[in-house]
Amino acid sequence: MSQIVVAAFYQFTPLPDFEDRQAPLLNTAHNNGVMGTILLASEGINGTIAGSRAGIDAVLAHLKTFPGCAGLEWKESYTDDNPFLRMKVRLKKEIVTLGVDGIEPRDSHERYVEPHDWNAVISEPGAILIDTRNDYEVSIGAFEGAIDPKTTSFREFPEWFRKFREENNITKVAMYCTGGIRCEKSTAFLRMEGIDDVVHLKGGILKYLETVPKEESLWRGECFVFDERVSVGHDLEPGSYDLCHACRLPITEDDKASPHYVKGVSCPACHDKHSDEKKRNFAERQKQVDLAKARGEAHIGAAARPRNTP
DSSP states (O other): EEEEEEEEEEEEETTGGGGGGGGHHHHHHHHTTTTTEEEEETEEEEEEEEEOHHHHHHHHHHHHHHHTTTTTTTEEESSOOSSOOOOEEEOOOOOOOOOOOOOOOGGGGGEEHHHHHHHHHHTTTEEEEOOOSSSHHHTTEEEEBBBOOOOOOOOGGHHHHHHHHHHHHOOOOEEOHHHHHHHHHHHHHHHHHTTTTTTETTTTTHOOOOOOOGGGGOEEEEOOOSSSEEEEEEEGGGOEEEOTTOOEEOOHHHTTTTOOOOOTOOTTTTTSSSSSSHHHHHHHHHHHHHHHHHHTTOOOGGGOOSSOOO
16 A cells, blocks of 8 residues: 555535634644645635645644534545645634635534435435536546536636526436535535535545445446546546646646646647747646655645645
8 A cells, every 4th residue: 555645535514713723723734744735714614735644644634623523524545755845824704715705614414415325316316416516527427417516716606506496397306526515515505595405525526436346336436536536436546637737727638748738837728828928837836846846855835736726
């Protein structure tokens, strides 16, 4: 087994003193050689971290001392190299931004569907299956029959759903996302909108891919993840996608064969989206990344995280 443990987690719980918890948490991570990103807000915690077994255990033990986090659950995967180059603990208004006031996601656990029951639920007649992720995530993998809202930000989901509801007869809704956190909020939002028959996949796509045998799976493609692995497949094995470090979108080997692809500078999706000056900046950044790799060093500029990270 690889030595680096990657742990993804979140917990909705009241943290009125979340600002005071930033420095001690950051110190715990630094002291144990753990890297990644953790968000703190008055509504809870959300993060993905990577490090040694002992280091991850130390940070998780610290998080479990937070109010309401004693039973914190997390998802683990393993890699040969740490996908993060530094540790950040950020203070936020929301741990996942929906932009709708008055939502209480802490009760959404009542609407969980366990991964082993998910296939039966989404196969029920009349069930509407909604993917709450953004368009670039959906583009590389989704569940059979899922509706893609084609959003570029989770903030767009409320407006999309209200319009969708006006145009469709909704009886039962099942929703899913990468790790479960967006569905906690979207479920609470739908209930606030008067949709009572709504459920979501517990632990998200990652838990499903980890626990449901491939031969029984209704998942098609790969799952985008917010670190340098880019995507994972069943059993959370690293996927086949790379990342364009200019636009932060997933790219294939075919994309890299395109004349519009320049490593670190452009890809077929963004080659005409950036100014010449910005492309020169991207090229210089890539040059520094390559020089750092040649020296056996890490370069922070290569690890800027994709959009809408946990």
